[in-house]
Amino acid sequence: MRQFLLVVACLLTVTGYAQDIQNNPASNHGNKFEQLGTILPTPNEYRTASGAPGPKYWQQRCDYVIRCTLDENGQKLTGSETLNYFNNSPDVLTYIWLQLDENEHSNKDNANYQDQNVMPAMMTDRTLAKMEDQNGPDNGFGHKIRSITDISGKALPYTINKTMMRVDLLTPLKPGQRFQFKIDWSYKIPDRVTLGGRGGYELFPEDGNSLYTITQWYPRVCVYSDFQGWQNHQFTGRGEFALTFGNFDVQMTVPADHIVGSTGECQNYAQVLTPAQLARYQKATNAKEPVEIVTLEEATAAEKNKSTKTKTWHFKADNVRDFAWTSSRKYIWDGMPQLVNGKKIMCMSFYGKEAYGLYRKFSTRAVAHTIKTYSAFTIPYPYPVAQSVEAANGMEYPMICFNYGRTEKDGTYSEATKNGMLGVVIHEVGHNFFPMIVNSDERQWTWMDEGLNTFVQYLTEELWDNKFPSKRGPAWTIVDYMKLPKSQLEPIMTNSENIVQFGPNAYAKPATGLNILRETIMGRNLFDFAFKEYARRWAFKHPTPADLFRTMEDASGEDLDWFWRGWFYGINPVDISLDSVKVATAEVNGMIPPAKSVTRKIDAPMVPEFDDLSKIRNREDRKIAFYTDEDTGARDFYWRYARGQEPYDSTKTFTVEQAPGVEALTPDAKQQFAGKYFYELDFSNKGGMVMPIIIEWTFSDGTRQIDRIPAQIWRHNENTASKVFVKNKAVTGIRLDPFRETADIDESNNVWNQMPAPTRFKAFAQKTGAARGQSTGSNPMQQAQKK
Template identity: 70%
Template sequence: MRKLLICTGALALGLAADAQDIQNNPGSNHGNKFEQLGTILPTPNEYRTASGAPGSKYWQQRADYDIKCTLDEKNTRLTGSETISYYNNSPDALTYLWLQLDENEHSNSKNANYQDGSSLRNGAIDINTLDKLQEQKTENGYGDNITKITDITGKKLAFTVNKTMMRVELPATLKPGEKFVFNVDWNYKISDRMKLGGRGGYELFPEDGNMLFTMTQWYPRLCVYSDFQGWQNHQFTGRGEFALTFGNFKVQMTVPADHFVGGTGECQNYQQVLDAAHFARWQKAQTSKEPVQIVTLDEAKKAEGSQSSATKTWIFKADMVRDFAWTSSRKFIWDAMPAFVEGKKVMCMSFYGKEAYNLYSKFSTKAVAHTIKSYSKFTFPYPYPVAQSIEAANGMEYPMICFNYGRTEKDGTYSEATKNGMLGVIIHEVGHNFFPMIVNSDERQWTWMDEGLNTFVEYLTEELYDNKFPSKRGPAYSITDYMKMPKNQLEPIMTNSENIIQFGPNAYSKPATGLNILRETIMGRDLFDYAFKEYARRWAFKHPTPADLFRTMEDASGEDLDWFWRGWFYSIEACDIALDSVKGFQFDPNGQVKFPVMGRRGEASADGMRGLDKPAVNNFEDISKIRNREDKNIHFLTDVDTTLRDFYWKYDRGIAAYDSTYKFKATSPFMLDALTDADKQKYAGKFIYELSFSNKGGLVMPVIVQWTFADGTKEVDRIPAQIWRKDENHVTKLFLKDKEVTGVLLDPMRETADIDENNNSWPKVEAQSKFSIYKMKQAARGQSTGLNPMQKAAQ
């Protein structure tokens, strides 16, 4: 990993792996907390100014794509070809280009190989974990197959694949101001994302035998080449997301003829791919004040019953976007309505299966419209013609389209947690259109620059949806449990995405909370809102770094905030201001104080019985809710549009009563299933070994393990140095072996310069004890489970 540099050129903050709180006089008892960030931030230059604005010679690259692809549903394979036009707007001459092959993360042989530690829990292990250990040394068939790369004349180009990155050699130096056009042909096996995880792939619905495809990170795409970093070609590990180049897209997707497709940008041939009835509904939706169902529930159910062997080609076009994603399924219900942002029409749409109907048909498209209007108020007018929400049992964002969760019980009811989770994820993922789809930060390096900023504006938007919305990320009081954790479990916000332990609090909650503290407590709403909007305006459709945000917020507000950035973003210190003495008494011999219990879920008893969910309102009225209520210019969406007032709107206000006495058998989305005979046989006679490693010297290096088996044979496993990234002192790791181990030796070929080899060997493995295997069944993300108050009220 690259370290933060104090530099005089454009290399700077974006390179930091762990940004440290550098102080000039650390031994002093004063001044350090308020020292300026001059020794930490990069030196301003002609590309990025001291004010935080783009400089007079700011530049960025451009990549245009013309893609044709075919979805083979039966064999779950995608085949594509693309023509890429790459514009070198930099002052540098380039001899090669770097492209991202994100699908390689699913491959056992081509993934980034950033391993995490692992261990047994009470002598038991999930069979899925065993399956992954078993498959690690085999080829599972996933990942990009690059079949051909040629220039515009058809001449083959040399290329090298390094895990999730591909370097394409240019036939001649690409000089500043020049364009290079080339072709890439590829295919890959689409993964079952409900089993393998990840953001893209398919979900199989066993009850009707159909699939829902979410095609994301699906085509080879250019890495960013920037003034502050050069090529951003850090490997994709599945966590740190993306750094991408803006450009124009034309994409043709050939899919089964009975599928409906949603994608980034505008469809160019609705009249050809839709029948007359569906196209007429699409036209009606253009002027409707309520969502119009272009594909109805009954039509979607009917489509599930048969699968067409014919195909259709959908054509989409999107300009000035950094990425392209799409979805395809015959299961979709599709609704749409327009929203207007400063007079410009934006078509807000939702695609969802029958499993989510009672939630998505009521809330989704209106939540999309609310999000783009609210974000536009705090940043800049939404510039794109489309915004879409797709129910796909996950949460992930792309330009003009996002994938969210939220399914009902089979009877159509849902819990309040499912409803609020759905609203929160829709607002969050649609909001990502602003950060980082337009304000295009480097997510691979700085997760907080998109997730933290977006979570902050999500919080503002949730607060405008309903004054009682139980927002958890934003209010200052809700971050304290994280801030008081042991120091060895914390890292500064300014930490590389791959090295964070408490990922949600660090990259989402703490940055969002910090910005809210600035807005409500330190700067005030007027100063903050002006400066934050200026940052968004300055860096729309550009590549900002943290320094550009910090400098702009100060430049546009006239507030010296270096002390705040230093304390909140560069350190792990918590606020702990003691009140040492307050005198004054009033005696009450019978007084007794009880504090409210945190949490809102019904509590399960020892016999597995639990009560109904309590109303999901925050147990503390934070300052934002109070000020929003007092502001006569703020009108909450559930007051403006009363169709959004469902059972739980009344439940939170006491109109629908909470039954505190009712008990029922608790259920969980996580269930332990008995293993089949085949499962048991698969691992009969296998051995699991858990090794613990300590870093006594301090230098992180790869861990090389040589195993000696009872039959005298040997085997070597090589673990990359990244195993230490979440704990540089100690790590444990599981290994699955076919034979009994009698000896373990570290660094057998003396490759790591280990200064003490006396602690590198374990001459005899302790007697093998028994371990158990279990199978864990997981419901789709956001799925309602068990009895909910809506069901109880119906009874």
């Protein structure tokens, strides 16, 4: 039964997230501000309505012991791994799914999801080779599984389905049990520059050396979760990973003159570094600025004299979701520490001479700045090292990432190259937090990885240099994307493989949305507290979009469902138009309106219009006694009036004097109105996305003022809104969204510079109204007494 409920819940989750369910699509209200209860999955004992993990939250774990050898001459990697898989779920498992990402490069075992293409105007030899490779003989790439056995050596049956592999268990794995098994494998290392992808080698023809990025390289266990079961969606190269946390013990044998950077901490620097390099490393651990551990001179010399021997580097990493490494004799290596909450984090960079002019000056400093800043906005960085590798790339793994940024041969570089390099280092190092620690499902919801990280990247860039030209995060930078025809757009809440405009949708729009929440809707204090709470709750766990949405509201006290609905589930842009402006001043000496004589009819008895079934049955039920029948003292004029015992003449009228509800202003009240200008602004929501209205007033003396109207002004009419403002000075100009903070796609309808001639309205003092419950109406009792 539980398995059935789990399947139903997953279906509801997937289908629900894909729809922006409207309560009344034909209405001008009640849709955009409706709660997300019909869209989000139902809270349960694993994930609460507050957005926090539930009392029975669980997740799986897998520890790895890996031994591998890099064959530089044959461009081959051979490995053996022992996996220790812990079933912390309440379910019995009969098989385990693993990811074989290197099959992406195989023309036989790849995901086989092909994009459309057309005949090009010209074609390169590389394009031709790729097209022929798709349907040609086996190109030899991809994981070659040599054996899979349990810990006793007994063979385990397995099935490879494209980029996924199912290992069948000989005995079901019950809740609370663990299972150890071993996989021996190898694969041909691809030329990453030619074939694409994240892992592989880059050959430098001028010196005959390669730079290796060994990523997504070992068979990796898929996530098995409460909300989805096995996440075994095929790897197409776009949607990244969902991975299980565990401890890693990895030894990699490489050419003896290679320098290795890796996830985790090295266990044998004393054996693999020269005494001089080891001394520099120890000096770097206490330095105030980056220290070269392997110098430019050493790296340049190593390029020319290749060693034929090997060395084995040994690394360990605890509580990480993945493991990656790099190896090359080309590397210069520098480092320095960064303190986070009193803990020393070793920040390091690896780069060839081609990047020396940029990376020597900026890379490790940017790593340190990123770790410090992200820690301030989320949780303290929990790992001992953080590393940046220049690999003409941009990809992240725990404690290590691969970036780009090379200089001209003379060491100079353009400003765009420098800023791009800084941006990618911050972005990729920042991925340590999202999704390496706050471990969302990148394969399904790319934006939870890329969008959240791009947002904090923007905050970090802003704190690097106030003039830094951030391209993603500020609201105005998303406008061109939001202007696109709706046929080219999809909601942020879209599976990664279905996205057409991948960068704007998965990176920029969610980052912009979070920045709008922080600066315009919630304010920094509320937002920052809630965002940190989300990171704290879901560190080293597997959050879903609902967990983020609910936590942000739970920790801030802000109802943000309208924003999630519009910005994340919808594709409508922001376009708020200032349609008209009316101006008025007060006439404070107006004559009091005279009392009015009003002719009225006598009110008819207040009796039910219809003798309903309950009244009939109550009369017929002899067991029921009505109070006014038992106690005649409870009867009055109107009891008799309702029964015709007091006469009612429907033609009879009477005249009353109706005094005005206002009176003349006092001198003090006149002073309140003196010099006041009243402005009525009419707005229309042309884009469809509701948003706060930010108004900049320019006064006749040249001063300016900002008014901020919350988005709830659109609650009862999502299409139009009007608002009256009182100002102490005459206004000469009005502009909406002056700081370009709402991503308004049409600024031409945001400005009003021609003020109309003011009208006049009469101002009076308000008389004190009648007390609530005071006698009102025509009062037939009173009229009867006048006879």
